[in-house]
Amino acid sequence: MNSALKLLALLACLGLATFYIYQIHGAPPVGIDDANIFFTYSHNLAAGKGIVYANNPEPVEGFTSLAWMLICALLFAAGFSETAVLIVSVLLLVGTHAYITGLIGRIASANGRSSLPYQLAYVFFIILSAPYMTWMTITLMDTCLWGLVVAIIAGSILSPPERASQWLLPSMVIVAAPVVRPESMLVVPFALSLLWRYGVRISDDTCLRATRSLFVAFLAIMAVLTGFRLWYFGYPLPNTYYAKVSPSLIYNISTGFDYLVEFLGSGILVGIGTIVLIVLVILNALRRLQQPALAASSTSLNYQHYALFCLLLFVLPVLTGGDHFAMSRFLQPVFPLLCLALVIFFIEIRPSQKPFVAFLYRHGAVVLILLALLDCVLFAWGNGASLSSWRWESPIDNEFRIAEKGIALGIRLNSLFAELPVKPGVAVIPAGGIARSYSGPIIDLLGLNDLRFSHYQGKREGMRGHASFEKEPFFSICPDILIGVPPGADKGTWFTNDTLKGLLLEPAFAAQYRYGSLARVDFSDLQLTSFFSLSFLAAVADYPQLKFTETMRFDGTSYVKLAH
Structure with missing residues (x-):
């Protein structure tokens, strides 16, 4: 030959193998x-x-x-x-x-x-x-x-x-x-x-x-x-x-x-x-x-x-x-x-x-x-x-979905805050997808794209390859929004808290942030459920098209649901 x-x-061989891998991961x-x-x-x-x-x-x-x-x-x-x-x-x-x-x-x-x-x-x-x-x-x-x-x-x-x-x-x-x-x-x-x-x-x-x-x-x-x-x-x-x-x-x-x-x-x-x-x-x-x-x-x-x-x-x-x-x-x-x-x-x-x-x-x-x-x-x-x-499932299938969800999140944030003259600063853990779509400032908590975390004098020990987060620079920045969920009975809910080295269970964090849903009253499906700083919530209170509903609160040991 x-x-x-x-x-x-x-x-042909490599192309077909790539196509098969591509299809397995949902294209x-x-x-x-x-x-x-x-x-x-x-x-x-x-x-x-x-x-x-x-x-x-x-x-x-x-x-x-x-x-x-x-x-x-x-x-x-x-x-x-x-x-x-x-x-x-x-x-x-x-x-x-x-x-x-x-x-x-x-x-x-x-x-x-x-x-x-x-x-x-x-x-x-x-x-x-x-x-x-x-x-x-x-x-x-x-x-x-x-x-x-x-x-x-x-x-x-x-x-x-x-x-x-x-x-x-x-x-x-x-x-x-x-x-x-x-x-x-x-x-x-x-x-x-x-x-x-x-x-x-x-x-x-x-x-x-x-x-x-x-x-x-x-x-x-x-x-x-x-x-x-x-x-x-x-x-x-x-x-x-x-x-x-x-x-x-x-x-x-x-x-x-x-x-x-x-x-x-x-x-x-x-x-x-x-x-x-x-x-x-x-x-x-x-x-x-x-x-x-x-x-x-x-x-x-x-x-x-x-x-x-x-x-x-x-x-x-x-x-x-x-x-x-x-x-x-x-x-x-x-x-x-x-x-x-x-x-x-x-x-x-x-x-x-x-x-x-x-x-x-x-x-x-x-x-x-x-x-x-x-x-x-x-x-x-x-x-x-x-x-x-x-x-059944690829070991990294979720990595592709994270990117797609991040892009969708950025688009949703742009629509949610369309009337705000200055877009809020959003703190994230996965920092790729959202960066493709969100028009406001992004705080990369893992430090890959944020010098304030990567050059902070911490030990960088914890999650393998993603351990530069430290609480001190976070509180000095005080982001308007932190994308994540409170730790609960489900093991998967602990990802945000564990990656951020116990931040969500800190009394100082609970004193400055509230967890709940911020939604547009004119579009009921357009909402974001996450952590919001009190200063940001006070600022958006002047916009009648936005409504915040607190759904969980830290009681000193864990997050509990609030009755509405």
Whole structure:
């Protein structure tokens, strides 16, 4: 099969898998709530308002990928919708796996094996991984872009370019990496050090010159990017770092280790792929002790470097404390690299007189495909991480609904307060969807888009990745409205209070806020039930079209319903 047909087949497979994932999640039109944080910045930039969140005036970098925000801004400026973002995501995904399947083809050919069966097995791994396919496509997040960057850097380590012309693609990716994700500040120097080590070991002057030049270029890009951040935002790192990462390294490692364990237990392929990486490192170390000449071979060295690079990608989320989303978003870009390691392991099997090894040599690709099916159908049946279990519900289905409800809430607030000369400040926990539609100021209580919380000197311990809320800045701001519900008998009602570290049960909060329904008397269906500050209720009392009805009150220990 020629390259063009393979590319079309890959596009068809990934497109169909994306369509299936899209339908399972109810055809979400706008991605998850965090994607809409990207989109509010992108829309504002496209409209000439600068890099600002919602209708708030201050510049803030409440997103993790400047490159993804700029790509979305270009799409929106050209008049395209979120559908175009999905198409770009799928195209980036196709590019990622076209690159990796090409790499598999070269490795298979070098080992005298037919490439197509192993390429098919690899594609099976990818399209049958529901967590990977979801995070790379319909969430509309930057994960797909970072996945492409990671794949090309990893491929360059596994099979270093031999000629100067072959350095073009990895050079472009390495130079662009700092704008794609902040993790590149560690990923790129580590990758370049591995390539430098390779060049020294085999005396490759082309590799040494390229790594030197790329390191200088990387430092220059980082200097420019940091200078821009200091000039425009006032801080050297994205605001997401200050909002999400605790100053306690021990706390970060503790929560990050749990995050890593969740990923390692999410499927057979993840577990076996990780074992293969560890085995590669150990075997290379043993060979170096026993057979120095063999250990110094370029292939052995490349496999060791590839394994070390993948293990670094495991370590990074541990150092930053992981993420609150289900299905290991930060670690999904590593999944194809684990699959690639597993495929290479089978390609490297040599003919043997032992029946089992001989069977694997002849039918390795079939075994890999069956392993992918087994992983999808059996192992993950009970943990919500496979297509087979998603006949009931996806683990992140609610993230799409949060975005849609947030957009609807913003529209409702605009209608509810249409006559007010100044829209009230609304404090929220999910901050993406509402930012797309509400025309008033928004207070992001988790600090991603609000410097008052992200740079407050708190511990940032609590809800994983969303623990920057503190009560002191909240009371200093005193928002007009707090979107949430009082804690009650239902466990789900405790989300607001727990996320806000017990705020709703504070006597000081109960003294300043009332919970109830604010409705328009001329439109009975147009109302908002939430927490309202007494000062705001006093201000809207002058508007006869608005009527507030208190429905619950804090009695010192809990919220009780009021009789009307």
